[in-house]
Amino acid sequence: MPRPIQATIHTGALRRNLARLRAAAPGARVWAIVKANAYGHGIERAYEGLRGADGFALLDLAEAERIRALGWRGPVLLLEGVFEPRDLELCSRLNLWHAVHCDEQIDWLAMHKTHQPHRVFLKLNSGMNRLGFAPQRYRAAHARLAALPQVEEISHMTHFSDADGPRGTAAQRAVFDRATSGLPGERSLCNSAATLRGGTDEADTRALHADWVRPGIASYGSAPDFPEHSAAHWGLRPAMTLASRLIGITHMAAGDSIGYGSTFTAEQPMRAGIVACGYADGYPRHAPTGTPVLVDGVRTRTLGRISMDMLAVDLTPVPAAAVGTPVTLWGQGPNGSCLPIDDVAHAAGTVGYELMCALAPRVPVTVEDAEARPSA
Ligand SMILES: *Cc1c(COP(=O)(O)O)cnc(C)c1O
Numbered sequence: 001m002p003r004p005i006q007a008t009i010h011t012g013a014l015r016r017n018l019a020r021l022r023a024a025a026p027g028a029r030v031w032a033i034v035k036a037n038a039y040g041h042g043i044e045r046a047y048e049g050l051r052g053a054d055g056f057a058l059l060d061l062a063e064a065e066r067i068r069a070l071g072w073r074g075p076v077l078l079l080e081g082v083f084e085p086r087d088l089e090l091c092s093r094l095n096l097w098h099a100v101h102c103d104e105q106i107d108w109l110a111m112h113k114t115h116q117p118h119r120v121f122l123k124l125n126s127g128m129n130r131l132g133f134a135p136q137r138y139r140a141a142h143a144r145l146a147a148l149p150q151v152e153e154i155s156h157m158t159h160f161s162d163a164d165g166p167r168g169t170a171a172q173r174a175v176f177d178r179a180t181s182g183l184p185g186e187r188s189l190c191n192s193a194a195t196l197r198g199g200t201d202e203a204d205t206r207a208l209h210a211d212w213v214r215p216g217i218a219s220y221g222s223a224p225d226f227p228e229h230s231a232a233h234w235g236l237r238p239a240m241t242l243a244s245r246l247i248g249i250t251h252m253a254a255g256d257s258i259g260y261g262s263t264f265t266a267e268q269p270m271r272a273g274i275v276a277c278g279y280a281d282g283y284p285r286h287a288p289t290g291t292p293v294l295v296d297g298v299r300t301r302t303l304g305r306i307s308m309d310m311l312a313v314d315l316t317p318v319p320a321a322a323v324g325t326p327v328t329l330w331g332q333g334p335n336g337s338c339l340p341i342d343d344v345a346h347a348a349g350t351v352g353y354e355l356m357c358a359l360a361p362r363v364p365v366t367v368e369d370a371e372a373r374p375s376a
Contacts, residue, residue, distance in 0.1 A: 014049025
């Protein structure tokens with residue numbers, strides 16, 4: 001028997017989350033964001049659940065090839081554009097749309113030989129200060145692109161730094177509106193947080209959502225603004241479950257410690273369970289004693305340090321637990337139970353994004369499609 005750890009990708013949850021995001025932005029088209037191998041879910045495994053989107057957006061040219069290989073003929077957008085001139089050949093061949101965020105990318109386009117002119121998303125730096133043209137340089141970049149025979153259509157995009165927090169989106173939106181005002185072309189601003197949190201009223205929200213929204217994390221069932229709001233608050237379901245089993249039971253006397261560094265000491269006699277899951281599986285090593293975990297669907301806590309291949313859990317609330325009892329590290333558990341990945345990430349001082357993306361290659365992954373009909 002293989003080691004009992006197992007990840008599951010829930011196709012139905014991806015579909016529902018996407019529908020939820022569509023409902024939040026009814027006037028906009030939706031990019032499914034599948035960078036970082038679909039936030040660790042696997043592009044091929046997530047595809048069935050996300051193919052109802054209007055397009056797929058990602059960073060890596062190899063990932064764009066994988067989306068086309070799955071048979072997707074609709075829009076594919078490279079969010080960082082191309083990294084060197086010859087990447088443009090692949091854009092022409094696979095009909096990829098690409099971001100343009102710097103002068104070099106315009107230079108490369110101007111030298112590119114193509115029969116089919118490209119659709120590009122010109123990126124404005126509205127305050128994030130990562131990629132994009134500064135507001136005062138934006139119109140000149142637009143004029144240069146518009147004059148190129150290699151360019152067919154120019155859309156406008158920017159990215160928010162604070163859509164999930166109290167600073168919000170208003171200041172960056174004002175910069176974007178000023179820089180793009182009067183220019184033709186579609187517009188895209190919103191990540192998950194901006195898509196779900198919206199603007200000040202219905203009309204403002206519609207303007208914020210513009211032509212295309214770009215929700216990533218929410219489609220995978222994690223709240224972009226946790227702990228202010230939970231995934232359940234936004235009507236999102238976990239698309240990834242990490243599950244394992246108890247492989248050992250330890251009886252601790254008062255004063256006994258557990259794990260490396262003896263960081264947890266029992267105050268009274270207690271039972272601890274040893275779970276086949278450690279940081280080499282992608283579980284965060286920094287998760288302290290008290291990080292939530294489900295044993296047979298019952299919420300309990302980790303004890304002591306996370307090892308490479310194992311971690312310990314408190315079995316006090318689960319007296320019937322024995323070797324073989326199922327453990328849910330995050331996601332959907334037995335009997336309708338659920339452990340939001342955001343709860344685990346928060347306890348470990350990180351975000352759901354990082355845990356999803358860190359799922360280790362050694363963990364076997366299956367896809368569960370509860371709604372799929374058996375083929376006749
Ligand atoms: C990753 C990314 C997104 C999605 O962000 P989430 O917070 O996961 O919704 C949107 N736009 C760009 C440019 C990105 O790089």
